[in-house]
Amino acid sequence: MTESTPTNGGAKLKRTFKQTFAFPKNCVYRPLRQIQNMERNQKLSPEQPTYFTLNAPPSLRPAKKYSDISGLPAPYVDPHSKLRFANAEEYASMQHMPSDIINGYLTLRGYTSAVG
Template identity: 85%
Template structure:
C-alpha cells in the first residue's frame, strides 16, 4: 500500500539523492600514494603525505605532474 502512495517531488526519500551538504570537510589524499595528505606543494599543486613523496615530486617532469593533476580533476596546469 505504501509503495503506491504519491509523495511530493521535493520530499526526500530513501531513493533520492537530495541531502544537505556535509559539515565535515572533504578528505584529501596524496596524488602519488593515495595516503591521507596533510601537505600540498604550492608550486605544482600536488598533494603529498611525507618528505619522501615531496622529494620525488621535485624531480618529476611537468607532463607527469599535469597527468596527476588531471586525474584529480585539477584544471590549472603547471
Template identity: 80%
Template sequence: MLSSYLSSMDTKSSQKTRRSFKKPFIFAKNCVYRPMRQISNMERNQKLPVDRPTYFTLNAPPSLVPAKKYSDISGLPAPYMDPHTKLRFANAEEYASMQHMPSDIINRYLSVRGYTSAV
C-alpha cells in the same frame, strides 16, 4: 536438607534464566520487514505526488565538514601541498620524489585528481 538443596538446584538449572542484556532482536508484531528491492518496486508502482519524499527523491544538504585531502602519489592523508606543482603529498620522501618528476607526469597526476588549472 542436602536433598532439598539439590532438588532446588535441578529445577533452577532446568529453567532458562532470562538476562535482559541478551534480548534477541525481534521485529514488533505490527512491523513488517521489507527489503529495499520491495520498497523500490512499491514506490515505482504507486502514483505518488511529486512533493512526497521517497527513498529515491531525498536529497541531503551539503556537508559542513571539509573534504579530506589525500596524497596524489601514495593515497595517504596529505596535510601538505606543493605550491609550484599543486600536488598533494604526505611526507618528505614523497616531496623529494616529486622534485624529480617531469611536468607531463605531474599533469597526469593532476588530471586523475580532477584538478584543472586556471592558466
C-alpha cells in the same frame, strides 16, 4: 534458618513502571525494501519526494585530502605543482617529475589549473 519467600506466593512481581511495547492499532510498519518496491511500481509525479529522490544535506566537515602519489592522508601541498603529498620522500620524488606526469596527476584529481 528460615528461607525468604516472595510476598506474593512465588509469582514474579509485576512492575508497573515498565510498559510493554505494542504497535499502534491503525499504523502499518513496512520495511524499507517493501516501501522502495511499492514506489518503483507506482506512477508518481516527478516532484513528489520518494526514498530514491531524497538527498542528504552537504556535510559540514571538510573533505579529506589524500596524496596524489601514494593515496595516504596528505597534510601538505607543493606550492609550485599543487600536488598533495604525505611525507618528505614523496616531495623529493615530485621534484624530479616532468610536468606532463604532474599534469596527469592533477587531471586525475580534477584540478583544472595547469602547472606554470
